[in-house]
Amino acid sequence: MVKYTMFDPQAYIQDFPILQRKIHGDKRLIYLDNAATSQKPQQVLDTITEYYTQHNANVHRGIHQLGDESTKIFHAARKTIATFFGTDPQEFVVVRNTTEAINQVAYTWGEEYLTAGDVILISEMEHHSNIVPWQELAHRKHAQLAYLDVDQMGRLSLDQLRIQIKTYGNKLKLVALTHVSNAIGTLNPIKEVVEIIHADSPETQVLVDGAQAAPHLAIDFHRLNVDFYVVSAHKMLGPMGMGGLFIRRDLLKKMKPFLFGGGMINEVTKEKTTFAEDLEERFTAGTPDVAGLAGWAAACEYLGKMGMHTLQEYDQTLVEHALRRLREIPQIKIVGPLSATQRVGSVAFLYKGVHAHDVGQILDSEGIAVRSGHHCTMPLHTKFEWQATVRASFQLYNTSEDIDALIEGLKKVQKVFGQ
Amino acid sequence: MSDLYHEVILEEFKHPQNYGSIADADLILRERNSSCGDEVTIYLKVCDENGQQKITDIKWEGQGCAISQAAMSVLSATIKQQGMTTQHVTTLTQSPIEELLGLDEISIGRIKCLLLGVQAFKKALQNKESK
Numbered sequence: 001m002v003k004y005t006m007f008d009p010q011a012y013i014q015d016f017p018i019l020q021r022k023i024h025g026d027k028r029l030i031y032l033d034n035a036a037t038s039q040k041p042q043q044v045l046d047t048i049t050e051y052y053t054q055h056n057a058n059v060h061r062g063i064h065q066l067g068d069e070s071t072k073i074f075h076a077a078r079k080t081i082a083t084f085f086g087t088d089p090q091e092f093v094v095v096r097n098t099t100e101a102i103n104q105v106a107y108t109w110g111e112e113y114l115t116a117g118d119v120i121l122i123s124e125m126e127h128h129s130n131i132v133p134w135q136e137l138a139h140r141k142h143a144q145l146a147y148l149d150v151d152q153m154g155r156l157s158l159d160q161l162r163i164q165i166k167t168y169g170n171k172l173k174l175v176a177l178t179h180v181s182n183a184i185g186t187l188n189p190i191k192e193v194v195e196i197i198h199a200d201s202p203e204t205q206v207l208v209d210g211a212q213a214a215p216h217l218a219i220d221f222h223r224l225n226v227d228f229y230v231v232s233a234h235k236m237l238g239p240m241g242m243g244g245l246f247i248r249r250d251l252l253k254k255m256k257p258f259l260f261g262g263g264m265i266n267e268v269t270k271e272k273t274t275f276a277e278d279l280e281e282r283f284t285a286g287t288p289d290v291a292g293l294a295g296w297a298a299a300c301e302y303l304g305k306m307g308m309h310t311l312q313e314y315d316q317t318l319v320e321h322a323l324r325r326l327r328e329i330p331q332i333k334i335v336g337p338l339s340a341t342q343r344v345g346s347v348a349f350l351y352k353g354v355h356a357h358d359v360g361q362i363l364d365s366e367g368i369a370v371r372s373g374h375h376c377t378m379p380l381h382t383k384f385e386w387q388a389t390v391r392a393s394f395q396l397y398n399t400s401e402d403i404d405a406l407i408e409g410l411k412k413v414q415k416v417f418g419q
Numbered sequence: 420m421s422d423l424y425h426e427v428i429l430e431e432f433k434h435p436q437n438y439g440s441i442a443d444a445d446l447i448l449r450e451r452n453s454s455c456g457d458e459v460t461i462y463l464k465v466c467d468e469n470g471q472q473k474i475t476d477i478k479w480e481g482q483g484c485a486i487s488q489a490a491m492s493v494l495s496a497t498i499k500q501q502g503m504t505t506q507h508v509t510t511l512t513q514s515p516i517e518e519l520l521g522l523d524e525i526s527i528g529r530i531k532c533l534l535l536g537v538q539a540f541k542k543a544l545q546n547k548e549s550k
């Protein structure tokens with residue numbers, strides 16, 4: 001395929017002030033822990049500062065200029081973020097992060113619609129935040145939690161999905177899958193998954209965990225045609241403490257609010273309350289984090305300027321380079337798909353004879369930040385008997401030189417441990 | 420190169436002291452840090468000394484990162500040399516073990532690795548007390 005757009009990360013690195021700082025004295029920071037959280041560009045930081053220095057006031061309340069400005073910023077930010085994800089503010093519930101979004105679905109939709117004997121289907125590659133809330137819900141409801149297998153190459157099987165749908169029939173109430181695996185980088189074929197579910201089990205709801213997809217892929221909520229899509233701002237250049245729960249409008253209309261209080265009501269008497277008709281209002285209880293939302297919107301604009309398709313292409317080149325260079329080291333076993341096209345955002349591996357924490361520590365001494373551990377995917381690690389893996393994960397400010405530095409760092413591991 | 424991985428640690432990691440098991444152990448302690456997969460199994464021979472358990476022999480087996488395994492190695496050597504009681508072991512903190520390994524101060528993320536062995540003793544004591 002001919003690539004018309006050549007992305008040049010050098011033009012953007014200076015936007016990230018933290019990348020200028022030194023590590024362990026005078027080492028350049030090589031930040032390869034983006035799947036845990038990304039760094040933030042100056043544009044995002046400025047937006048947050050500007051909100052507090054120029055516009056801070058509560059929304060929807062005071063009749064005064066600052067209140068108006070703040071309210072406008074709030075709605076504009078919600079619109080920008082929702083548009084970035086291919087939807088509109090009426091389908092966008094603000095939460096703190098992906099974890100909270102999934103819990104909210106479990107506590108609202110799950111509590112209301114799940115009954116004893118029903119089935120929730122997830123996969124073995126899910127992050128704990130897409131496992132534990134369902135385990136808990138299943139316990140509360142006497143429902144069953146079932147798993148799709150992950151094969152040796154880190155893939156799900158669509159055939160197994162078809163079989164599971166047939167097996168569970170109308171008991172299958174929810175399929176909750178990650179779009180991109182944070183542990184092994186797999187890009188799951190969500191479109192095909194949704195088509196199969198809609199064809200064979202149209203009543204089943206689909207939740208997609210987009211925590212690792214949102215930072216790298218163009219997400220079109222409507223085109224994906226899922227019921228719930230959940231993301232964290234902090235992994236996509238936005239601030240911590242902001243997340244999105246996107247819910248299909250007709251479903252959201254039927255759902256009970258999760259949080260009750262100010263802002264989400266129509267009329268309150270001593271005895272009872274009617275809730276706001278407007279979905280945005282009904283699902284925003286209490287004072288929102290306007291600065292955080294504005295910061296997240298700035299991150300969406302920043303990413304949008306480059307174009308997510310361009311960024312995905314660039315991510316592919318980084319993943320490909322990492323896969324190729326890691327194969328040069330005989331002690332390294334890459335986990336997950338071996339082809340870059342089946343991956344997004346990261347490459348994780350085992351280093352023969354050396355624990356992942358020791359690898360991470362030696363890399364850190366060279367200024368290289370990676371993640372080591374089970375990456376909140378213990379069932380997956382247990383299945384494949386990986387004690388812990390080392391993961392390098394990328395963002396647009398990473399370069400192939402960063403990956404080369406990682407390889408040099410890994411050679412130090414070899415020197416230190418003599419293997 | 421890498422301060423943490425100086426000779427003492429690598430030597431202890433590669434040639435751990437008191438490594439192995441005791442077939443007729445009086446006590447067997449296990450500890451596992453499930454977040455990283457580090458684990459140790461400790462075999463003890465003990466005798467009673469004023470109502471406390473004095474350790475007369477110790478062996479251990481384990482797997483995991485260099486820090487956890489090296490720390491367990493030097494811990495086992497000290498316990499044996501000083502004939503510590505199990506109660507005494509539970510009072511050990513981060514710094515004496517850092518000292519044994521010749522470390523200044525370990526990073527916050529590695530404290531659990533350092534104290535894996537001590538944790539095994541603490542847990543055993545807690546279990547005993549809660550019984």
Ligand SMILES: Cc1ncc(COP(=O)(O)O)c(C=O)c1O
Nearest residue numbers: 097098099127129182211212232
């Ligand atoms: C796939 C996936 N799901 C969920 C989460 C949880 O995200 P958060 O900690 O922002 O709630 C993560 C974060 O690591 C993730 O990678």
